[in-house]
Amino acid sequence: MEVFRPSIAQSPKSPDGQASDNTKVTDSKTAVAERSGKSTLNEGIANFYDESSGLWESMWGEHMHHGYYPKGAAPKSNQKAQIDMIEEVLSWAGATSATKMVDVGCGIGGSSRHIARKFGCTAQGITLSPVQAARGNALAKEQGLGEKASFQVADALQQPFEDNSFDLVWSMESGEHMPDKARFVGELARVCMPGGRIIIVTWCHRNLEQGETELKGNEKLLLDLICKAYYLPEWCSINDYRAIFEAEGLRDIKVADWSQEVAPFWGAVIKSALSTQGFSGLFKAGWTTIKGALVMPLMSTGFSMGLVKFNLITGVKS
Template identity: 75%
Template sequence: MSACWLSLEGQPLPRSLLCALLQRKPLKEGIANFYDESSQLWESIWGEHMHHGYYPKGGKPKSNQQAQIDMIEETLRWAGVDGATKMVDVGCGIGGSSRHIARKYGCEARGITLSPVQAARANAITQAAGMGDRVSFQVGDALNQPFSDGEFDLVWSMESGEHMPDKRQFVRELARVCAPGGRIIIVTWCHRVLQPGEAGLTEEEQSLLDRICEAYYLPAWCSIADYERLFKEQGLTDIKTTDWSEEVAPFWGEVIKTAFTTEGISGLLKAGWTTIKGALVMPLMAQGFRMGLVKFVLITARKPQ
């Protein structure tokens, strides 16, 4: 089992998770500050979607922005979503997924982020788009969501799970706010699934992840197998997983290219050291994908009626 699951079972904690648990408030503040500082630069270069793009092998050339939209569309298709009445975007960034899904299905949408800058910007874009009557965003903690039980028939988390120091509580909250019969979708970064007999990642692998964690304010990683166990623990049904690491492989190369354009360098210098540190670690993410260590995974399930 992975380090994440061992920690859940009371075994020795990995260093990064121990730091997160002992310094929960600094971790949350670190995440908020990271996105407060970096979101404007990201939006200026990449637009409203703050996540990987979908680049299938053999596909036609497309812009990075279209690849990000395709990521949302392909995720919904893969999960079998054909409509929604009210959705929640957990870790909403500046609201790109929420607005796209609200337009697609004509549904209401709510979003939460730890970043006050992101929440304010998400609401501003939404108001300008004339969607403020049914789509809104606020500062909120994914591990203690400001919503009622069973409020949403679509619970969406696009690349926020990697920031969660308590994966069990994260899944528990997603299940709590999901309506009976509703669907939960997590798209996130994980480490590879450990093979039978492996006690944990290799020292080289863990060292690489620790360096990424430090730059991006991430606690310990887990595997898709760990998420599947947590979904089952919550009594969720129709659980399905997939690995899209190959489909997103070009993403970090594209991000690195844009970071070192004139606009990118100028923006990094204006944004500050936290954002610069994140940029310097981007090659490590690319390395992790090449090693087969970093995995881009999806998991979906339904909450029983």
């Protein structure tokens, strides 16, 4: 089973037991390269959402995530399906109340405001996109939640919050953007209060079968194409997330695969992109958004072949 853990490099020592100068130089260059790579990824993510969020909101509303379409249920609007997703996730996780919540990768704050109204709690959200943060704050004010919900630009891997700040830590479809899954979960656990609940809803690749050490070649190729369009680093499985939750000492861990429940979503998104409003909006939004739209059928293909999974994981901080 693949497991994402922080790597700890062992530096060669000089005779006096100290790291050699050459090693220090190499380590410094490696650190700079890693920071540069992370910065480039973060800039790509921020630009993608700066450019595309307005179009998404105009066509889909304030909730920038999948909808929930259980098999056999009556037809409903995609906007209703997105709200149902929040409600169903909370119910599945056993989250019945909160006093302070944080939305990590908040988009324009749809989940935060919904949960703030539902539980009467305060909500803070972080995103890499200045456009999203500004729009989230504007919507909070318009909806009478200006004193309850606030949004800011910040990195999920280095959150600007004190330890033990929130009793509900929420991440709806942002984990896939995280280049270091272990550090991501570590930060969620750090800002969570003891007894507080962490909920992650994210895209994953399928779990590896017994005897497999990696995904198949065609699966890797498909994920690579998706990653380039959506500014995603390497994918992981829900088993990887479970292992990280366990390593963080979280308890009452539960996972789920809701791929079938969200399957109708991508067809609806593709249909909306092909509409007159969609074509016009994509043209105005720019090439980055157009690239994302062109790759939508690949996401749908990934779902169909069982490679791309829509997974949930929750746990409680001890």
